[in-house]
Amino acid sequence: MPISRDFFARHAVEVAPDLLGCVLEHQTPDGLVAVELTEVEAYAGRSDPASHAYRGKTRRNAVMFGPPGHAYVYFTYGMHFCVNMVCLGEGPALGEGASAVLLRAGAVIAGEDLARARRARGPADLASRDLARGPARLCQALGIDRSLDGADVCAAESPLRMCTGARHPARSGKILTGPRVGVSSAAEIPWRFWVDGEPTVSVYRAHVPRRPKLVTP
DNA sequence: ACGGCGATGATCT
DNA sequence: GATCATCGCCGTT
Numbered sequence: 588m589p590i591s592r593d594f595f596a597r598h599a600v601e602v603a604p605d606l607l608g609c610v611l612e613h614q615t616p617d618g619l620v621a622v623e624l625t626e627v628e629a630y631a632g633r634s635d636p637a638s639h640a641y642r643g644k645t646r647r648n649a650v651m652f653g654p655p656g657h658a659y660v661y662f663t664y665g666m667h668f669c670v671n672m673v674c675l676g677e678g679p680a681l682g683e684g685a686s687a688v689l690l691r692a693g694a695v696i697a698g699e700d701l702a703r704a705r706r707a708r709g710p711a712d713l714a715s716r717d718l719a720r721g722p723a724r725l726c727q728a729l730g731i732d733r734s735l736d737g738a739d740v741c742a743a744e745s746p747l748r749m750c751t752g753a754r755h756p757a758r759s760g761k762i763l764t765g766p767r768v769g770v771s772s773a774a775e776i777p778w779r780f781w782v783d784g785e786p787t788v789s790v791y792r793a794h795v796p797r798r799p800k801l802v803t804p
Numbered sequence: 805a806c807g808g809c810g811a812t813g814a815t816c817t
Numbered sequence: 818g819a820t821c822a823t824c825g826c827c828g829t830t
Contacts, residue, residue, distance in 0.1 A: 663821055665821095708825080722822070769822055
């Protein structure tokens, strides 16, 4: 059973910790992969300089300005996809604001063979904990790309669904919080949430500006 | 464990 | 033209 849309009809900062322990499923012709979430980050809308919604609505981020409970998928660094859950906006009307939760890591609990095949590069075998450890790896393990941008994760017939999990870390006091990963602004805001002790939580890396490439004469 | 760096392209100013 | 909500590989402690 997918989660109800009301769950996402709150600000992302409230939704984010509640998503820990929930399960994202993606059904494709190749099979089903399911990931239990262990690490997420909240992004406020227009008021958050680190949010893709900060500078307003564009073609890329348009889904963020729509109704909650849909997936916002973006492409970055020329090769990676990341997925967010759209939450309630910050303005009085739909289309104002646009907060979202970035899914950063999880544990593969179904379809591990398929996830492993999608993630494999060379002959080396991956540890189970690394299959969906990191936002781009999570998308790769689940087979998520921009064709799923805007997918309704609350619909039972949707190929991409967010479901309640068997475990509820939110109720067992095992959630930790800290600064968001890789953001160049508002780095002091502790809107990253993860499950304490989970081996699938990605390693923290502060944002490092790229140095300009040295050109030899 | 940690730091540097290249890959690779859409998006925005 | 610069920036990027990243990853994997290689090097050094």
